[in-house]
Each structure stands twice: as C-alpha cells, then as structure tokens.
C-alpha cells in the first residue's frame with residue numbers, strides 16, 4: 001500500500017468510525033486505486049476520479065527552479081536547500097535545473113521550451129518525480145505532469161511530507177494532517193473542471209448548488225470527507241490547545257520567565273537546549289527533526305528559575321498551511337519573555353536564514369518579543385562568515401553547542417535579559433511551617449538565613465506567588 005492509499009484509507013476509516021456514515025468508503029477507495037493504475041485510461045479519467053493526495057514516495061527525483069530575483073548564488077543556495085529537503089524526505093536527487101525568468105510561467109511554471117528539455121532530462125535519468133522549488137497552482141502541477149509523464153510536486157508538498165514523517169506527538173500529527181488537508185483540498189484533481197462540467201448542465205436546467213444527489217462524483221465525496229476530517233481535527237486541536245494554554249498560564253501564574261529557542265531548521269536549537277539544561281532532546285543532522293516543543297526548567301547562575309522551550313525550526317517560505325496549523329505550538333514563542341534566536345554560523349548564507357526567521361516571527365506576532373541573537377556552530381564556521389556576522393549582529397553571542405564555547409557567556413546574557421519579577425522579602429517562618437522554608441530554597445534566592453527560637457529568619461527574593469504565601473510571616477527588616 002502506498003502512502004497515498006494509506007492516507008486516504010485512514011481518512012475514510014476515521015470518518016466512518018467517528019461519524020457512523022458510510023459514503024462508499026472502502027469500495028470507493030478500491031475503485032479509485034484501480035483506476036489510478038490503468039495507465040492508458042488515466043488521461044481520460046483523471047479529472048473526475050483521481051484524488052490528488054500526493055503519494056510522496058519520492059525515490060529518484062529531478063529538481064527544477066525558477067530564478068527570478070537575486071544573484072546566481074542565491075538561486076543556487078535555494079536549489080541546494082531544495083535538494084537537502086528532498087533528501088530529508090528520503091529521495092535521491094539525480095539532477096537539478098533552474099531557469100532564469102522574470103516570473104514563473106502561469107501554465108507550466110518553467111517556460112514551455114524548458115518543459116521539453118526537462119522532459120528529456122527526466123527520461124535520460126529515469127527519474128520518477130519532479131520537484132519544483134515553489135508553491136505551484138493546481139493547474140501548473142497538472143500541466144507539468146501531463147507533459148512530463150511523471151509525478152510533479154512542489155516545495156510545499158515536500159515540506160509537508162517531511163513534517164508528516166517527523167510528527168511524533170498526537171498534537172504534532174494532528175497539526176500536520178490539518179496542514180496537509182488544507183493543502184490538498186484545492187488540489188483535488190480536476191476539481192474545477194469536473195464540477196463545472198457536471199454543474200453546467202444542471203445549472204442550465206435550473207438546478208444548482210445543493211441540488212446534487214445521486215449524480216454526485218467521487219471527487220465531491222472525497223471533498224466532503226476531507227471537510228469533515230478538517231472540522232474534526234480542528235476540534236481535537238482546540239482541546240489540546242486548551243491543555244497547552246493551561247500549562248502556560250500556570251507557568252505565568254508562578255511568574256517563571258519563559259525563554260523560547262527559535263531559529264532556522266538545523267541551526268542547533270535542540271543542541272542548545274540540551275547544552276543549557278541537559279534535556280536530552282533529539283538532535284539530528286536532519287531538517288525539521290523537532291516538531292514538538294519541549295520545555296525544561298533551568299536556573300540562572302544567580303539562582304533564578306526560568307523555562308526554556310525548544311521549538312520547530314523555520315525555513316524560507318514555510319508553507320502558510322503549516323504556520324496556520326502549528327499556531328498553538330508557535331504561540332510558545334509569541335508568548336515568551338525572551339526569544340533566543342539561533343543562527344547556524346556554519347551555513348553559507350546565515351543572513352538569509354535570519355531574514356527568513358524574522359519573517360515567520362512577524363507572521364506569528366512574535367516580532368515584539370525581546371530577542372537575543374546566538375550564532376551557533378562557531379567550531380565549524382569559517383572566519384569570513386563569522387566576521388560578517390559580528391559586523392552585522394554586534395549584539396550576538398557566538399557559541400558552539402558542540403564544544404561548549406561561549407555557553408557560559410550565553411547564560412549570562414540570558415540572565416541579564418530576563419525579567420526579574422522577584423520580590424525581596426524578610427520573614428520569620430515558624431518551625432511548623434518548615435515546608436515554606438523549603439519552597440524559598442527551591443523557588444527563590446535565599447540572601448540570609450538564621451535559626452532563632454521563634455523560627456527561621458529569612459531574607460530572600462521570591463516570585464509573587466510565594467511572597468503571597470509568606471505574607472503572614474513578614475517582619476520589618478532591620479535596615480528598613
């Protein structure tokens with residue numbers, strides 16, 4: 001069973017199980033799969049029967065891009081990243097082509113002459129898939145496929161596929177599925193064509209939207225099924241979001257400052273979290289290794305508690321469907337007191353990554369959160385790039401999560417940038433309230449401690465919640 005079939009089967013099974021309505025489910029799927037495989041009939045039948053869930057079993061791929069702005073080097077960097085993404089998704093890149101054009105062709109993305117050339121490359125290399133560097137319209141994808149006779153996917157579908165492969169938690173999986181469905185919905189093959197053809201006759205004869213029944217095409221059934229699944233996923237995500245919100249507001253109530261680690265994918269965000277907190281989070285030389293945020297408590301060198309959250313990485317043109325569905329996860333960043341923006345110093349163009357990350361931060365309303373720039377991987381970076389970055393980002397901290405260089409300095413910079421809501425208290429805690437003394441030690445900073453006949457005399461800095469609990473035991477400080 002291909003991933004495509006599997007994906008459809010999952011949706012069908014789910015909607016039937018949960019809604020108790022059979023829309024032709026299994027039989028439908030089998031029919032569709034059968035039709036898909038009758039190669040000689042496919043041109044005739046595709047536009048009304050084939051659902052365009054992309055089967056992204058990408059094996060042997062040819063990449064193609066349109067280079068419309070920027071330098072040749074930028075264009076090359078973009079194609080290199082596309083290759084990296086393709087490999088992360090599990091494919092072998094056979095060839096990479098790009099065309100210089102003012103704008104992508106409205107019909108075929110690259111120019112029609114280039115399509116022929118690309119066709120030759122596909123044939124020569126024996127590729128089974130072409131990946132385009134952009135988000136293509138359903139029409140562009142279909143035209144290219146018809147002319148090239150191989151599967152054509154765009155960058156957005158590729159990134160969605162990587163996310164689908166990497167999603168682990170229930171929330172992550174639901175978020176990715178929602179993004180995929182929103183991407184696929186307008187790309188149900190032949191959607192426009194099939195409907196207008198079918199509706200044409202009926203509208204002309206006085207019927208219209210809402211009056212279709214028995215003549216309904218499979219495509220519409222698929223579409224309804226997807227809509228239902230989207231609604232269901234949204235409900236599930238809303239419930240999970242509540243849990244996340246509650247956790248976050250608990251942290252807020254305890255006035256523990258929150259720091260979010262954000263940055264380009266593979267910049268070393270998880271490595272930094274591990275380095276700063278011994279979190280043991282998965283670190284991988286792979287794009288989008290982290291999808292689920294991990295939060296760990298840690299303390300500054302002067303003993304103040306704060307949380308550090310590792311988040312999903314960003315990429316140039318992060319598909320908006322993903323930004324939308326990952327919104328609750330990304331709110332961890334927008335809601336933080338401080339963003340640690342990690343930059344991969346060993347990348348050829350870290351500046352471009354910074355621009356891409358800032359764009360996403362803006363999109364998720366996190367642009368106003370105070371930010372510390374951290375250039376990571378200085379052990380592997382070349383001096384020229386580092387020099388450029390030092391000049392460009394004079395405030396940045398330069399570190400290596402691998403060697404530990406600069407980490408102590410980073411801790412200091414984080415500590416300095418954290419809000420300090422702690423209150424100075426002077427209390428005399430009776431012995432029977434020993435638990436409160438323990439809490440001051442655990443949650444606050446003890447300045448002086450003295451055991452007297454009446455209890456423990458403490459001078460300390462604590463967060464407001466604990467200060468409230470100690471309210472009854474306040475004493476006037478000698479020097480006040």
Ligand SMILES: Nc1nc2c(ncn2[C@@H]2O[C@H](COP(=O)(O)OP(=O)(O)OP(=O)(O)O)[C@@H](O)[C@H]2O)c(=O)[nH]1
Nearest residue numbers: 266267268269270271284285288289290313401402
């Ligand atoms: N040389 C070097 N490699 C590093 C350093 N920090 C991280 N890496 C490597 O960079 C790769 C990515 O690290 P991660 O910590 O997984 O990066 P990430 O930003 O969490 O990546 P995603 O979760 O995929 O977005 C891994 O192979 C790490 O070993 C560093 O300071 N120096």
Ligand SMILES: [Mg+2]
Nearest residue numbers: 269270289290
């Ligand atoms: Mg990570």
